[in-house]
Amino acid sequence: MKKTAAALAALAAAGFTGLSMAPASAAPMVFDSCGQAAQYGVYNLRAGQPGYGTHLDRDRDGLACENASVAYDPNLVPGYVPPAPVPETPEVVQNDVVQDSAVFDNCTEARAAGRTNIPSWDPAYGLHLDADRDGYGCDADGTDDGVQQHEIIDWVPESWNDGGNGYDQVSQVPVGGADTGAEGESAVPGLALAGGLTLAAAVGATVAVRRRAARA
Secondary structure, three states: OOOHHHHHHHHHHHHHHHHHOOOOOOOOOOOOHHHHHHHHHOOEEOOOOOOOHHOOOOOOOOEEEEOOOOOOOOOHHOOOOOOOOOOOOEEEEEEEEEOOOOOOHHHHHHHHHOOOEOOOOOOOOOOOHHHOOOOEEEEEEEEHHOOOOOOOOOOOOOOOOOOOEEEOOOHHHHHHHOOOOOOOOOOOHHHHHHHHHHHHHHHHHHHHHHHHHHOO
């Protein structure tokens, strides 16, 4: 019994020792010299890049192991693990216009996020948010929230109908309407007759005056 307990204790101790000795995640190798870097085909290491060390940069210009004919490649540095690629933001097509997913769907959504007067260079801008096309989406005054349309209806009373040919604003005047100086077509002969009678009366008066003057 005692031997079994001692064996279990030894195994537990060995396990903890093994865990404590487990190596941490490897870091990119820092070259001891430019000769060592050249063995891996690494040149032109800039400060902060994998493999760089100040002891490799003699002139302290931030560029070590210079070689104008070879480009720096961090993948050649032992221990270097490239970062995981960042997924690209998907794009959305609306009305044949490519829209970024950061663009608001409408001005209601933009206002809920506290955004108004969104300039055209802002990632949240979209043509569908700029109804008046002034370069700013979701105007603070509500102009872009919806285009106001007013419909004008030309309506006239049924009594103005002249038999399906429409109505004549000059020749027909509604009964009781304001006197605008326009008369109907039926009034034209009356006006001509009245004018002729007036002219005849004036001529007759002139002849009578001349006769009286001759007698005198």
